[in-house]
Amino acid sequence: MANKLTHLDEQGQAIMVDISDKGVTTRVAIASARLTTEAEVLALLERAANKKGDVFATARVAGIMAAKRTSDLIPLCHPLALTKATIEFQVDATTNAIDVTATCAVEGKTGVEMEALTAASVAALTLYDMCKAVDPEMVIGDIKLLQKTGGKRGVWQREGAEYD
Template sequence: MQELTHLDSGGAAAMVDVSGKTATRREARAGAVIQTRPDVIELIEQALIKKGDVVATARIAGIMAAKKTSDLIPLCHPLPLSKVAVDFRLYADNGRIEVETLCVVTSQTGVEMEALTAASVGALTVYDMCKAVDPAMKISDIRLLEKQGGKRGHWQREDPTDA
């Protein structure tokens, strides 16, 4: 069993020292799902949500969130992100919105938390903008889909639809 990296020898929370690691290219993809009603998807697609362009706003929110991850998640290192992408797939037939993010960095530590934060905040922004129409929306399946780089190399979720 692997030991927790964010605890010191006395069991106290501590930021991991990455100064001895080599900076390498690292990528992470994450996802989230928003379940709503089919008519809400149609309103989003037709730009009829009163708060504005839902997808564009949620994309910007996700990008901003990735850049602020170290301010939000204790013990995360601030990273010089070289790319953040936040994409949305809307399915009007079943009221499903899929969020997928990609974060890239050349650094001494991974970028998984930034990808997960982007997916979470992107989904929360969709909720915020559409809650007047459907307060029963459900955000779920926030998960890491894939990571590359670093000591452990490549990892990919076997079934990307599995939470």
């Protein structure tokens, strides 16, 4: 790991780091987010989903579109031509939570962690938006990187996260 803030130059000024000389490799990142709510909201969401309601589809589309717009939102991110973006939801009834998992890939000179994290965050925010009239106390947390592959450092995996 680096021991300095790579996005600042020697004067402390924000820069979009020069990656012109970095090699192009396939890079994949998986990130999560978790929306915690109450049993009543989960029940409404599942009832809607069972009636083919647009609940998760809307959040999924929002997450995928946000992944593509990451470099437009996060000031020092490089624009990247994503080659893959997917969003999964998993309802966890024991904790009244919905787990969001976002996967992004690119053939590029830099990684797609921010794309996966942004996608997971926006998907969770979209679920929040759809449920906020019922439960304004919801909390989004656990936004974190689970795994990344590609680039010089190869595979990085969060302890406890298991992906094939």
